[in-house]
Amino acid sequence: MSNQSSRRSFLKTAVGAVASFCLPRVLLARGSPTSSWFLDTLTGEFWPVGDPVSWSLANAQKPILACARERLVTLDAADPQRVIRLVVRRCKLNLIESSPGRVVVHHWGQQGRGDLRPFFKQHDLAQKKVEIVLIERKREITTIQPGEDFLFGERLHPFWPWKAFWKKWQRRHQEERDDWTEAPGTLSGYAWDGVEPNLIPWSALKSAWRRTTPLLCLNCDQPTIMTNFGFPWHGMFNRYARFVYVCRQCRRSFEDDSVKDVPEWLVMNLDAEVWPKFEMVWDRKVKWTPPTKDDSPRLTS
Numbered sequence: 001m002s003n004q005s006s007r008r009s010f011l012k013t014a015v016g017a018v019a020s021f022c023l024p025r026v027l028l029a030r031g032s033p034t035s036s037w038f039l040d041t042l043t044g045e046f047w048p049v050g051d052p053v054s055w056s057l058a059n060a061q062k063p064i065l066a067c068a069r070e071r072l073v074t075l076d077a078a079d080p081q082r083v084i085r086l087v088v089r090r091c092k093l094n095l096i097e098s099s100p101g102r103v104v105v106h107h108w109g110q111q112g113r114g115d116l117r118p119f120f121k122q123h124d125l126a127q128k129k130v131e132i133v134l135i136e137r138k139r140e141i142t143t144i145q146p147g148e149d150f151l152f153g154e155r156l157h158p159f160w161p162w163k164a165f166w167k168k169w170q171r172r173h174q175e176e177r178d179d180w181t182e183a184p185g186t187l188s189g190y191a192w193d194g195v196e197p198n199l200i201p202w203s204a205l206k207s208a209w210r211r212t213t214p215l216l217c218l219n220c221d222q223p224t225i226m227t228n229f230g231f232p233w234h235g236m237f238n239r240y241a242r243f244v245y246v247c248r249q250c251r252r253s254f255e256d257d258s259v260k261d262v263p264e265w266l267v268m269n270l271d272a273e274v275w276p277k278f279e280m281v282w283d284r285k286v287k288w289t290p291p292t293k294d295d296s297p298r299l300t301s
């Protein structure tokens with residue numbers, strides 16, 4: 001069994017047991033509403049611990065603490081900082097101490113910080129009003145960030161034209177006079193008649209909105225809105241599939257890199273009357289020929 005899978009199987013059995021004996025202690029500690037958790041930076045799993053020092057000393061024989069065992073058995077609760085530094089360093093764990101409005105995270109080195117986003121999402125901590133205190137225990141450097149920095153996706157620019165997209169999305173089943181104007185900020189690698197090259201006309205976005213299932217936001221679990229599709233150039237020699245979605249609730253954007261064949265995606269997900277007329281070859285417009293069934297065996301199924 002690999003080290004990683006043994007860690008995982010240990011956690012599966014340990015989390016339930018740990019939670020059951022720690023929970024009453026957390027509930028009883030009304031004067032001190034801090035709850036502590038360890039996060040395994042290798043697997044992303046996290047579990048509650050009533051008192052992290054006692055838990056570490058009591059579980060020194062468990063596989064998850066194997067890398068620290070030799071030293072742990074020589075320590076006791078009289079030196080709590082040494083115990084925490086030891087397990088955070090050797091076992092690649094993060095200690096998370098959560099209290100109302102504030103979370104303290106202990107990690108070792110810049111590379112030793114795990115992905116905190118799933119934990120913060122589950123505990124509703126990725127908010128502006130929550131203060132996240134990151135303590136890098138190798139050099140004992142503390143930085144403070146708002147919880148919203150730990151949302152999934154990219155933060156939208158403050159002047160991002162949200163209202164224009166939202167208005168058009170609500171009217172995606174209607175035809176409007178300005179549907180053949182370009183949606184701001186789009187970048188497709190294609191061109192349509194009468195529309196600035198590389199930008200996407202609203203009519204094509206509306207078609208995609210009607211025909212595709214929106215991705216769910218990783219933060220809010222709500223449907224997002226597609227704001228870009230295409231195959232733009234990146235530098236002189238590379239093109240890349242660019243599919244972007246934004247969430248109206250948390251105002252984050254997400255890139256979807258699952259589309260491998262953009263021309264096929266276009267003919268499958270856009271009405272034929274809004275297919276691009278050209279593709280961009282650097283800054284030149286070249287007539288675009290949609291793939292036919294012969295080109296793509298997947299279109300025949």
Ligand SMILES: [Zn+2]
Binds near residue numbers: 218219247248251
């Ligand atoms: Zn969201």
